Amino acid sequence: MAIDPKKHEMPAQDPKVRAHNFDEVALGYSEETALAEAARCLNCKNRPCVAGCPVNVQIPEFIQKVKEGDFEGAYQIISETSSLPAVCGRVCPQETQCEEVCSLGIKFEPVGIGRLERFVADWHNEHAKEAAVAPESNGHKVAIVGAGPAGLTCAGDLAKKGYQVTIYEALHTSGGVLVYGIPEFRLPKAIVAREVEGLKQLGVEIVTNAVIGKTLTIDELFDDGFEAVFVGSGAGLPSFMNIPGESLIGVYSANEYLTRSNLMKAYRDDPDTPIMKGGKVAVVGGGNVAMDAARTALRLGAEKVYIIYRRSMEELPARAEEVEHAEEEGIDFRLLNNPIEILGYNNPDDPRDPKNGTVRAIRCIKMELGEPDDSGRRRPVPIEGSEFELEVDAVIMSIGTSPNPLIKDTTEGLEVNRRGGIVVDEGGLTSRNAVFAGGDAVTGAATVISAMGAGKVAAASIDEALSKK
Secondary structure, eight states: OOOOSSOOOOOBOOHHHHTTOOSOSBOOOOHHHHHHHHTTOOOOSSOHHHHTSTTOOOHHHHHHHHHTTOHHHHHHHHHTTOSOHHHHHHHSOGGGTTTTTOGGGGTSOOOOHHHHHHHHHHHHHHHOOSOOOOOOOOSOEEEEEOOSHHHHHHHHHHHHTTOEEEEEOSSSSSOTHHHHTSOTTTSOHHHHHHHHHHHHHTTOEEEOSOOBTTTBOHHHHHHTTOSEEEEOOOOOEEOOOOOTTTTSBTEEEHHHHHIIIIITOTTSSSOSSOOOOSSEEEEEOOSHHHHHHHHHHHHTTOSEEEEEESSOGGGOOSOHHHHHHHHHTTOEEEESEEEEEEEEBOOTTOTTOTTBTBEEEEEEEEEEEEEEOTTSSEEEEEOTTOOEEEEOSEEEEOSOEEOOTHHHHHSTTOOBOTTSOBOOOTTSBOSSTTEEEOTHHHHSSOOHHHHHHHHHHHHHHHHHHHTTO
C-alpha cells in the first residue's frame, strides 16, 4: 500500500471564531484519522524517534497498538515512561524532537507522533473506568518541590516504585506552568487536573500553598523524615529590558499577564484580579510564551495585537504551529524591530487625569541582521535614525524568565550558576547530599518535555541511591 506523503491535518476551530473564545483550538483526531496516520509509520528497526524523545516513549510500539485498534494498549505503553501523555500530546515540540528524526521524514512528512499521542491519551481519559492502583510501599519517603512538569514526572516515576511521595506546591493548585502559563485554548485545565488526579491515585500527596524557603525549608523537610528532595520549582522570575517606561501602568511581564488570565480567571466578567482588556497591545518577544500572551490579549478583546521581535521570522523561536495559529488569528508581526522606550501619558495641567502614568506608545528602532552570535543566530544590529512610535495601550514583556532565588537563598551549600540555575550532575544531584533538581530551576525557561525528562533522570537517581539503604 502506498504511503501518504503528508501527515493528516489536525482539525481546528475556525480562526475567526476561536480568536474570541478560550476553547481549545485543535480539536483532535477521530478514530478513523488516527488509524490512517498510524498506518504511515514504517516501524523501522533503528527507532530514531525513541532516541529523540526526552522521556523515551516507546513510539513504534504504541503506534503499532493504534494500528491494531488497541487504543488502551497504546496508552499503557506511553504511560510506562510518560506521566503526562495528554499534556505532551498538546504542548510538546515534537517537530524538533521525535518527528524531526522520524525515518519517514527523510522522504515525506514525518508521522504525526504528537497528534497520535494526544488521540490515545484522550481516548483513554474518555473510556477508562478503573482508577490507578497505588503499589505497595517500599518504606522510603521523598519530597518534591513544585508541582510542575518536572516535579509531577519525578513524583509519578517514584510512586510507581512504591515511594511515599509528597509534593509541596507554592500555588493553590497543581500543574505549575501547565496551569499558570499555558492558556486554556492550548491546554485545557481539566486535562491537567485529570493527569494530576492519576498521580494521586498512585499515592502521591500534594500540599498546596506551601512555599519552600518560607513555610518550610529544605533542611526542615529532611527533619520531617524525607530521605531525598527533588527541586522542580521552575523559572518564574520574569526578565525586563531595563528601558525607560517599564514602570508605567499597563506594562506587564508575560508571566503576570498569563497568570492573571489562566490561573486567576481574569477573562471573566467579574474577575478577582484586574487585567487590561481591549485597546492595542504590544508583546515583546518571539517565543511560545509571547505567542500565548498575544493570542490571550486578542481573546480578552484587544482591537489590535503586535508581536515585536528583533530578528526575522527565520529566527523566531516559537513553534511553527503556534506562529501559524497566531497569524491566522490576525496577530500583527513587527519583525526586525526592537523597543527602546515605553511612553506614557503626562498631563501636568490636570494631575487628576486618569490616563496620567499609563502607556500610550512604544518607541522602537529598526534592526538588520549581522554576523552570528554565540547562539548561532545572526546578531540584530540597530539601524541608525530608524526610530518610530507605535501607539499602544499595553505592553507585555516576554523576553524570558529565570529561577526564583528563594530556594538558593534559604538552602546552605546549594551551588548555582551565574544565571541562578541550580548546578546538578548528570543524574540531577546538586551540591547538597540527597538534594536533586531538574527542569527550569536548573536550565532556566525551557520546554515542558525537557523538564519532564529531567524529572525522570532525577527519579532514577533517587531510586538508585535509596534502594541501597
